[in-house]
Amino acid sequence: MAKQFNLSVDRSSPVPLYHQIVQGIEAAIHSGQLAPGGKLDNEIDLAAQLNLSRPTMRKAMDELVRSGLLVRKRGVGTQVVASQVRRPLELSSLFDDLRSRGSTPTTDVLSFAHITADSPTQEALQLPDGASVYHFTRLRKVDGKPLALMENWVRDDITTIDEPRLREQGLYEILRRGGVNFRLATQRVGAMVADDYQAPLLETPVGSALVTMERTATDDTGRSVETGHHVYRADSYSFEMTLVQR
Structure with missing residues (x-):
């Protein structure tokens, strides 16, 4: 999934890794690469794809949920919220x-x-x-x-x-x-x-x-x-x- 919408991290950047994830997913949502209702891979799989720790990925996902761009649904997973x-x-x-x-x-x-x-x-x-x-x-x-x-x-x-x-x-x-x-x-x-x-x-x-x-x-x-x-x-x-x- 990370490769599907060109999500990557730059470890030489001064921007924290979790915030790079936030920025990347935000950009994919706003550009339409991640459509409203679309599902994301779970945090463990995304962390493995990007060679990140699970706490780093969870921090990024938590911020996206708080900002209203993603929603967690029991039995469904993490989905993109319809655009506001x-x-x-x-x-x-x-x-x-x-x-x-x-x-x-x-x-x-x-x-x-x-x-x-x-x-x-x-x-x-x-x-x-x-x-x-x-x-x-x-x-x-x-x-x-x-x-x-x-x-x-x-x-x-x-x-x-x-x-x-x-x-x-x-x-x-x-x-x-x-x-x-x-x-x-x-x-x-x-x-x-x-x-x-x-x-x-x-x-x-x-x-x-x-x-x-x-x-x-x-x-x-x-x-x-x-x-x-x-x-x-x-x-x-x-x-x-x-x-x-x-």
Whole structure:
């Protein structure tokens, strides 16, 4: 297997041997030489192929498992994890981000209603009593695989929203075409475990890790436009951010 994806070590290099293994396997995964779901030889065999000690190989494999590139499954062995959607923390929609990276997003509209806003939604969107909103839940898939379960509330005085439009377009695309110029958003990222409702929809076991995101977006007039709560498969999705010293 090591020869199959050109894995080798340079004992004259100052880079630790275990880290050379990590770098080599990472490169093979990112280049497609190791495909998602592909199995690796066990640590003993890989160590023997590269003339390394088993502790060195285990240290490398442990690091790759911690980084989410590999997973150990009892009775199966060590496998390559499906590639993640890595999303920058920007004021953009998941639909836009997926399409810009060359993926094919599709949307199942699970529920849709035009209702009177409840108190939390009134507060989030700064609406008067009796105001109505669109409320809908969507299942977003990428290349046919479930990725995110998204629930949103959108004020209804911007543009008409219906199920066909939500199936074909991203929410932010619909709102931009309605004249919204997004300016800022408050966002909270967290984690939870999948419950009996979420797990079947996302095709993941009950109790598996999910990334959560709550967001309320505001336009350039200071108007709160939409608020939502989304959950994502943690094995397929992560946020990226740049930190700056001030």
